[in-house]
Amino acid sequence: MSQVDYDLFRRAIAATIEAAAAELPEDVSDALRTALEKETGEAARSALDFIVQNIEMSRESQSPICQDTGYPTFWIELPESWDRARVAAIVREEVAAATHRSALRPNAVDIITGKNSGDNTGILVPAVYFEDADGDKVKVKLILKGGGSENVSAQYKLPMGTLGAGRDLEGVRKVVLHGMFEAQGFGCGPGIIGVAIGGDRAQGYSLAKKQLMRPLSDRSPIPELGALEETLHRQGNELDVGAMGFGGATTVLGVKIAAAHRHPASYFVTIAYGCWALRRKVMVLSAEGFTVSDH
Amino acid sequence: MKTIRVDLPADRELIKSLRVGDEVRLFGRIVTGRDAAHKFLVEQRPDTVRDILQGTFIYHCGPVVKRVGDGWEVVAAGPTTSIREEPYEAQVLEEYGLAGAIGKGGMGEKTLAGLVKTGSVYLHAVGGVATLLARRMRRVVEVRMLEEFGTPEAFWVIEVEDFPSLVTMDSHGGSLHRQVLDASRKRFDELLKQK
Numbered sequence: 001m002s003q004v005d006y007d008l009f010r011r012a013i014a015a016t017i018e019a020a021a022a023e024l025p026e027d028v029s030d031a032l033r034t035a036l037e038k039e040t041g042e043a044a045r046s047a048l049d050f051i052v053q054n055i056e057m058s059r060e061s062q063s064p065i066c067q068d069t070g071y072p073t074f075w076i077e078l079p080e081s082w083d084r085a086r087v088a089a090i091v092r093e094e095v096a097a098a099t100h101r102s103a104l105r106p107n108a109v110d111i112i113t114g115k116n117s118g119d120n121t122g123i124l125v126p127a128v129y130f131e132d133a134d135g136d137k138v139k140v141k142l143i144l145k146g147g148g149s150e151n152v153s154a155q156y157k158l159p160m161g162t163l164g165a166g167r168d169l170e171g172v173r174k175v176v177l178h179g180m181f182e183a184q185g186f187g188c189g190p191g192i193i194g195v196a197i198g199g200d201r202a203q204g205y206s207l208a209k210k211q212l213m214r215p216l217s218d219r220s221p222i223p224e225l226g227a228l229e230e231t232l233h234r235q236g237n238e239l240d241v242g243a244m245g246f247g248g249a250t251t252v253l254g255v256k257i258a259a260a261h262r263h264p265a266s267y268f269v270t271i272a273y274g275c276w277a278l279r280r281k282v283m284v285l286s287a288e289g290f291t292v293s294d295h
Numbered sequence: 296m297k298t299i300r301v302d303l304p305a306d307r308e309l310i311k312s313l314r315v316g317d318e319v320r321l322f323g324r325i326v327t328g329r330d331a332a333h334k335f336l337v338e339q340r341p342d343t344v345r346d347i348l349q350g351t352f353i354y355h356c357g358p359v360v361k362r363v364g365d366g367w368e369v370v371a372a373g374p375t376t377s378i379r380e381e382p383y384e385a386q387v388l389e390e391y392g393l394a395g396a397i398g399k400g401g402m403g404e405k406t407l408a409g410l411v412k413t414g415s416v417y418l419h420a421v422g423g424v425a426t427l428l429a430r431r432m433r434r435v436v437e438v439r440m441l442e443e444f445g446t447p448e449a450f451w452v453i454e455v456e457d458f459p460s461l462v463t464m465d466s467h468g469g470s471l472h473r474q475v476l477d478a479s480r481k482r483f484d485e486l487l488k489q490k
Contacts, residue, residue, distance in 0.1 A: 047421045054424035066423040067371035102361040116445025148376040181483040186400040188422035239479045247475045277423040
């Protein structure tokens with residue numbers, strides 16, 4: 001039990017939040033540089049050029065990549081020897097502290113009064129989900145997902161007659177394509193598309209968002225879903241919505257799909273649209289200290 | 296792409312001459328205003344912010360700011376999604392004598408009609424490039440409604456220098472967003488039929 005160290009955990013959480021806000025994951029940065037190289041549309045090219053410049057500037061100055069530092073969402077794998085309530089309190093305190101240091105923008109608004117709490121804490125904010133740990137390491141996955149991208153996320157219910165989308169993977173293909181089309185430039189493309197098939201409504205959104213934690217090179221181990229990921233990635237780009245919705249060759253940087261069992265009556269397809277500024281980090285804490293990585 | 300310098304407050308003839316595809320670099324004072332601001336401007340028609348809005352651009356942006364001494368420094372300030380202001384924007388442009396709006400994602404037909412009517416323009420800044428755009432902000436001149444609206448929603452009056460943007464909707468009825476929507480809808484319809 002000697003590895004339970006709440007002070008170290010506190011420092012690790014602070015470092016993870018700051019890194020997530022300022023340092024875009026390498027795989028996403030590389031994909032954006034590739035998109036810039038192959039873009040021929042003038043407006044989209046100019047947008048990608050600013051995006052690539054901004055990634056470097058933010059990393060160097062450790063300032064937020066995007067002013068919308070999002071709705072902080074933590075998935076925490078916690079060994080039994082740790083106290084959940086204490087860990088949740090530390091996360092909350094460090095989110096508030098990061099907000100006071102201007103590493104995060106205050107994004108928690110009271111529904112009744114309309115007041116911003118000023119420090120990113122409030123009812124259900126930040127979002128903290130606990131999961132079982134594998135071994136004695138603490139693992140924290142953090143995503144800072146902005147409101148613009150969250151607003152274009154969507155949930156479909158199959159069948160959907162208007163699109164001719166039935167209750168099968170072909171129906172899934174059609175509605176995800178529809179979601180990418182509808183997003184246009186509103187969610188800050190090129191986007192990364194997390195998809196969940198099945199589950200109930202709540203599980204759908206949660207599972208879809210979690211797909212955004214996967215590296216861009218990752219393929220679903222389920223062959224049918226892996227193939228659908230590739231098809232949708234290709235077809236998403238054939239929509240020609242382009243960076244910022246300016247028209248262009250790169251509309252999406254990747255599509256990541258997971259499936260859950262569904263109720264016989266329900267067939268939900270849920271899309272979590274991730275903007276190009278996909279701010280995700282994974283922190284692992286063990287007896288040796290902690291590391292922060294991109295996925 | 297043509298690059299055009301626009302000094303603020305803006306020369307209205309210059310604004311009217313802008314066309315979709317022109318790159319614009321702004322110099323002078325702009326004012327941030329987003330969801331709470333637009334609702335406030337239309338529902339309450341306040342006289343308390345007319346002076347700062349007249350002749351300039353309202354920037355759909357909720358910045359990250361830092362207290363420095365008695366003043367403020369902008370840390371990160373990219374655009375937010377403009378379409379949420381669609382119910383309000385045409386009225387806001389007309390009522391407050393704005394030269395236009397700056398945001399991202401574009402706006403709809405109601406705003407486009409408003410641009411034509413008032414001879415104003417919609418400028419698109421690149422979403423998410425918040426550090427880069429903050430560096431084009433020389434200083435925060437003042438802030439209004441900070442207590443009431445909170446940091447992201449307040450009216451921040453900011454002096455910008457060489458602030459980059461693209462005209463995506465103009466006063467002649469042109470809209471890049473409509474063009475891309477129409478073209479991508481055709482592609483979408485074709486892709487639906489493919490496997």
